[in-house]
Amino acid sequence: MARTQDDATKELVQFLQKMSEAVVSTSKLVLQVQLRQDYLQQSIDRLTNILREQQLRAVGERDLPRVTLATKHPVAIHSDDHKSPLGARQDNTHYPRFVRRCEQIFQRPLRALDLGCAGGGLVFDFLTRGHMAIGLEGSDYPKRHGAGEWPLIPNNLFTCDITKPFQLSHEIDGTPCKFEVISMWEVLEHMEEEQLPQLFENIKSHLAPDGIFACSVATFECADEESGAVYHKIVQGKDWWHSKAKHFGFKLEKNLFSCLDFPRGSGNGPMDWSAERDPQMGFHMVLRLASH
Numbered sequence: 001m002a003r004t005q006d007d008a009t010k011e012l013v014q015f016l017q018k019m020s021e022a023v024v025s026t027s028k029l030v031l032q033v034q035l036r037q038d039y040l041q042q043s044i045d046r047l048t049n050i051l052r053e054q055q056l057r058a059v060g061e062r063d064l065p066r067v068t069l070a071t072k073h074p075v076a077i078h079s080d081d082h083k084s085p086l087g088a089r090q091d092n093t094h095y096p097r098f099v100r101r102c103e104q105i106f107q108r109p110l111r112a113l114d115l116g117c118a119g120g121g122l123v124f125d126f127l128t129r130g131h132m133a134i135g136l137e138g139s140d141y142p143k144r145h146g147a148g149e150w151p152l153i154p155n156n157l158f159t160c161d162i163t164k165p166f167q168l169s170h171e172i173d174g175t176p177c178k179f180e181v182i183s184m185w186e187v188l189e190h191m192e193e194e195q196l197p198q199l200f201e202n203i204k205s206h207l208a209p210d211g212i213f214a215c216s217v218a219t220f221e222c223a224d225e226e227s228g229a230v231y232h233k234i235v236q237g238k239d240w241w242h243s244k245a246k247h248f249g250f251k252l253e254k255n256l257f258s259c260l261d262f263p264r265g266s267g268n269g270p271m272d273w274s275a276e277r278d279p280q281m282g283f284h285m286v287l288r289l290a291s292h
Contacts, residue, residue: 009175012038075159076138080229088139092119092148095263116187119148163195184215200248216265
C-alpha cells in the first residue's frame with residue numbers, strides 16, 4: 001500500500017516530537033550536571049577557605065611583625081590598570097615553589113615585598129610558610145571587591161601608587177622595612193618610561209643589602225579596544241631592560257633560579273606564557289644592588 005503525503009507528514013511530526021523530547025531531556029541532564037559541578041566547586045571552595053584560615057591562624061600564632069605604609073598616593077588613579085582593571089581584577093597568582101627556592105637561597109626567615117600584587121596570592125604563600133610578607137597594589141579593585149586573599153590577610157595588603165614615593169615601616173618602632181625579596185610579576189611593562197626612576201628608587205630604598213629583585217617582563221602588546229585602555233606601556237626587549245636596570249644602580253644576578261621557579265612567565269597555569277617555550281613573549285630578571 002502506497003504511503004500518502006499525510007502519512008509522511010505524521011511521521012515527520014512524530015519524529016520532531018521525539019527530537020524535541022530528547023532535547024528537553026538532554027537539557028535537563030546538562031543542567032543537573034552543571035548543578036552538581038557548581039555544588040562540587042562550592043564544596044572545594046569551602047574546604048579551601050577552611051584550610052587557608054587554619055594556615056593563617058598558625059601564621060598569626062607566630063606573631064609576625066606588622067608594618068605601616070606612608071604615601072600621599074594611595075591609589076594609582078591615572079593608571080589604566082586602575083581605571084579599567086584587568087590583572088587587578090582577575091589575577092591571584094600562587095606559587096609556593098618560588099618561596100621554597102628563596103628559602104634555599106637565603107637560609108633564614110624572609111621578608112618579601114610583592115609590587116603589583118593583585119589578589120595577593122604570593123604574599124599569602126610567603127606568610128603561610130612563616131615569613132613576613134607585604135603586597136602593594138595600584139588599583140583598589142581587589143580591596144573593594146574582596147578579591148583573592150584581601151579578606152584573609154588585610155594587614156599585609158595595601159593599595160599604593162608604586163611609581164610615587166612611599167615608605168614601609170615597622171609598626172612597633174617606626175624603622176624602615178628592608179626586604180630580602182622584592183618581586184614584580186608582569187608589572188614593569190605597565191609603567192610609563194618617565195615613571196621608572198622613582199619606581200626603581202622605591203625598590204632600592206626597600207631592598208636589603210643582600211636582597212634580590214625578581215621580576216617577569218612581558219614584551220608583547222596588551223590593550224582593550226573597547227575601553228581604550230593600554231596596559232603594556234613599554235614594549236621593549238631584554239637588552240633595553242638590562243640597560244635600564246644598570247642605569248638605576250642594579251646588576252644582573254644569573255643562575256639563582258630556573259624558569260620553572262618563577263611564579264609568572266613559567267607556564268604556571270593554562271593562561272601563563274613560558275619564557276622557555278615562548279621567548280618572544282617575555283623574560284625574567286633577577287637583580288641585586290650594584291653596590292653590594
